[in-house]
Amino acid sequence: MTMDPATITAVSALAGSAIGALSSVATSWLTQHRQNRMQRLEQEASRRERLFGEFIDQASRAYADGVVQERLDDPSKLVPMYTAISKLRLFAMPATIGAAEAVLEHVVTTYETTSSALAARHSRVAAHDILRVFAEACRAELTSVR
Template identity: 30%
Template sequence: MDAAYLSTLSALAGSTVGGLTTALSAWIGQRVSARAGLVSSHLARRQELFRDFIVSASKEYGEALTTSEPKIPELLELYALLSRMRVLCRPETVAAGEKLMRLILDTYLAPNRTFKELRDLMTVGDGIDPLKEFSVAARQEIEVAHESRF
């Protein structure tokens, strides 16, 4: 083989390898960026869902402490949020949400609390923070999702 052909083939091979390397690098970078965006979007959706559930559940729990007449549309909204969590969230978070829903329903069936009884509950610290278990589960889920993003 002639030296000119050999150097030409070497140059072509080098250009081909360089071009493929650049294309592969760009493809991998784009893929990683797209995945990070997708994970970030899912994380934002879950955070919004958790916020909505916590706000609605706290209002319903407060209502359940002082009245025996549940507002069915608000309870259904909570169940809808819980169903969305079943699609987007880990089973541990859903289980904590279901436990909170049962507590709210049980609280409606219990005798109404007076302001003094609520103050006593806060002083003792027993049973006044029904959202704690759910909040901890939601925080753990967000931390796991955040770590998987990087």
Template identity: 30%
Template sequence: MNSSLISALAALVGAGIGGLTSVLASWLTQHTQVKAEWLAHDRARRQEVYREFIEDASKCYVHALQHNEPDLATLGSVFAKIARIRVQSSADVVTEADRIGRRIVDTYLAPDKRFEELRDMLANNSIDILGPFSDACRAEFEKLRAQQF
């Protein structure tokens, strides 16, 4: 075999390997960036629905503490947000959101609270129905952050 043929063949194989390595590195970089962008978008979407749920659930709970007749529009919004949470969240977050929805409905069925009772509920921290939900959301975000790296 001719030495110039071997040199040409080696150059060709080297160029092929170099090109393949470049393509593979570009693909890996692109794949990593797409995954990071998707996780960031997913996190932002969850944060938005959690924020909306917390706001609606808070309003509805305060209304339930003061009235026996439910605010159906807000209550419906709370349960719509629970359905959205169910689609995209972990089981722990869904469980806590469901618990909040049931607690609000039960509160409407209970007698109205006087201001003194609300103060007592605040003092013994029984008025905070969103704490465990917030904790579950925080744990979920920590898991998502760990997946990013």
């Protein structure tokens, strides 16, 4: 069976159009899929940034209070930190959670230590930076998410 040249031309034109349309659809789908993925990653990074900032705020307040107070007179002062750590456990990486728990432990220790003993133990300014390891873990995590 021989095909008419006009039929071959028409089939070729239709096949070319179908291939062009298919590649256009595939390109659009891939572009949309990548944009959606990037948007989700950015939202995840923003959520983590908010949680990290919330924990830093709570830890700073509790640490400052612990330095001034001789003892923990109201345990509810630590509740916001426990809340923030629990939120971190939902989304953060284990290294970041471990750093947050170390900060919490340091804050509790600060409440248990007298002001004069605390001043003797922390003679350098860098020793007061209890959030450094946590902040570095947060930065590493955000870099890996983005």
